[in-house]
Amino acid sequence: CWTTLAPLKYVRKPHLGTDPWNRVISMYGSCQNDDDARAGGSLPYAIILACVNGFVLVLANIYAYRSRDVQTEFSESRYIGTIMSSMLQATVMGLPIAFLVYDQPVTYFIVLSLLIFVVCVAILVFIFLPKR
Secondary structure: OHHHHOOEEEEEEEOOOEOOOOOEOOEEEEEEEOOOOHHHOOHHHHHHHHHHHHHHHHHHHHHHHHOOOOOOOOOOHHHHHHHHHHHHHHHHHHHHHHHHOOOOHHHHHHHHHHHHHHHHHHHHHHHHOOOO
C-alpha cells in the first residue's frame, strides 16, 4: 500500500556551501517520496508505524518493570527487563541524533547502523549468554 500510494524517487540535493564562484561543491542523493502524492505521501505511514512501535516499546518496559520480582524456576524477567530498558535507552538516544544528521548521508547511515547493532546485540547477549 505504501509503495503504491507514495513511491520513492531518487533525488539529488546540494550540500551546504559553495566555492568562490558560487558553484555547488558537492551533492548527495537519497530516495524520497513526492510531497504531493496521494494520501499525503509516506509521512502518515511513518507516523503510524513510529507511534505503534513507540507504544509497544513503552508498554513492554512497563510490563518488564511490573514482573521484575516474579519468582519462578526459569524466570528471565530480569534479563528481559534489561533488554527492554536497553532498547528504550538506545531509541531515546539514537533517534534524535539520527534526525540531527539526516542531511549527511554517511553519518546518518553510521548512526542508524549503530542503533540497529546496539538493539540487536542487547537482545542476543542477554538472552543467549549463560546466566548465573
